[in-house]
Amino acid sequence: xxxxxTLPPRVVSQKGSNLYITISQGNPLDLAxxxxxxxxxxxxxxxxxxxxxxxxxxxxMYMPDDETLIFENTEEAEYISFWRHYLDLDRDxxxxxxxxxxxxxxxxxxxxGRGLRxxxxxxxxxxxxxxxSQNNNIPRIKGIIGRLCESxxxxxxxxxxxxxxxxxxxxxSREQLSPLRAGFRDKYILDAAAKIExxxxxxxxxxxxxxxxxxxxxxKIKGIGPKVADCALLFGFGHIDCLPKDVWIKRALAxxxxxxxxxxxxxxxxxxxxxxxxxxxxxxx
DNA sequence: TTCCAGGACCGGG
DNA sequence: CCCGGTCATGGA
Numbered sequence: 001x002x003x004x005x006t007l008p009p010r011v012v013s014q015k016g017s018n019l020y021i022t023i024s025q026g027n028p029l030d031l032a033x034x035x036x037x038x039x040x041x042x043x044x045x046x047x048x049x050x051x052x053x054x055x056x057x058x059x060x061m062y063m064p065d066d067e068t069l070i071f072e073n074t075e076e077a078e079y080i081s082f083w084r085h086y087l088d089l090d091r092d093x094x095x096x097x098x099x100x101x102x103x104x105x106x107x108x109x110x111x112x113g114r115g116l117r118x119x120x121x122x123x124x125x126x127x128x129x130x131x132x133s134q135n136n137n138i139p140r141i142k143g144i145i146g147r148l149c150e151s152x153x154x155x156x157x158x159x160x161x162x163x164x165x166x167x168x169x170x171x172x173s174r175e176q177l178s179p180l181r182a183g184f185r186d187k188y189i190l191d192a193a194a195k196i197e198x199x200x201x202x203x204x205x206x207x208x209x210x211x212x213x214x215x216x217x218x219x220k221i222k223g224i225g226p227k228v229a230d231c232a233l234l235f236g237f238g239h240i241d242c243l244p245k246d247v248w249i250k251r252a253l254a255x256x257x258x259x260x261x262x263x264x265x266x267x268x269x270x271x272x273x274x275x276x277x278x279x280x281x282x283x284x285x
Numbered sequence: 286t287t288c289c290a291g292g293a294c295c296g297g298g
Numbered sequence: 299c300c301c302g303g304t305c306a307t308g309g310a
Contacts, residue, residue, distance in 0.1 A: 038291060130291080131292095133290095133291055133292085134290095134291080134292040134293065135289090135290060135291095135292050135293080135305080135306090136290055136291080136292090136306095136307085137289080137290040137291090137308085137309080138290085138291080139290095139308095139309085140290080140307070140308065140309085141290090141291085143308095144307095181306080181307060181308085182306080182307085183305075183306025183307050184293095184304090184305045184306055184307095185305095185306080186306090188293085222293090222294085223292090223293065223294085224293085225292060225293045225294085226292095226293095227291075227292060227293085228291095228292070228293080231291075244291075245291095246291035246292080247290090247291070247292090248291065249291080277291075281291095
């Protein structure tokens, strides 16, 4: 894992019940690129506002301009203790941009994805989400996860649902998961919940182990291979060096970087991977 | 109808 | 180690 360079708290101000955050152009944020580029599946946009649930919290947020991020019904303490890290706004992206400048094509790709940030999601949610993602498409992944939360999560005041815990899912049967219409993946969700609940796979170790060992630990779960493991580690456990090799990235690396990624970006290869993923998805249609 | 979707498992060579 | 078939589901 590369070192996290912690930024000072953003400039914040409270206007009524809404919290305003000033986004500097040296560390930009683009909500669409971040919330809707395949790393998270529980955010949706309506009339410019993004609504979703993370960490058991409902949120509506939006950006009227590039420098203003607004959280509805939120106070500064809540931003500092949760949302700042969730959106990776405590990480300085300047070193990445600087490192990428040594490679013109990579720099172009990262500029194209300007404002994309790598979210820090809940570990168990990331594990389940990417188990569900295998041999599946994004609209259906969102549907299955939505039904998982509505069926086994806890209701929230604005109509959302928390992501269910491993303890809640572990005792369930495949029959009880059938309303999710997850197909063959239901047994994998149950195996993940069971092994995490029993401690056979220690959640806390997944944060602290080196990426190779953490990957091995996660692959004890049925239905988690190298790609799903790397997605969970990258999006849910802060292993920013993990590079999930899906069909898009394999093709992109072969075509665009046949000699491999530049050495100096390997410590944050996972972050680079997300920029490449966005670039490939957007430019190929 | 057939194919495909941010793969993984399983059996066989 | 690597290969092909298979796995549920639903949209194109």
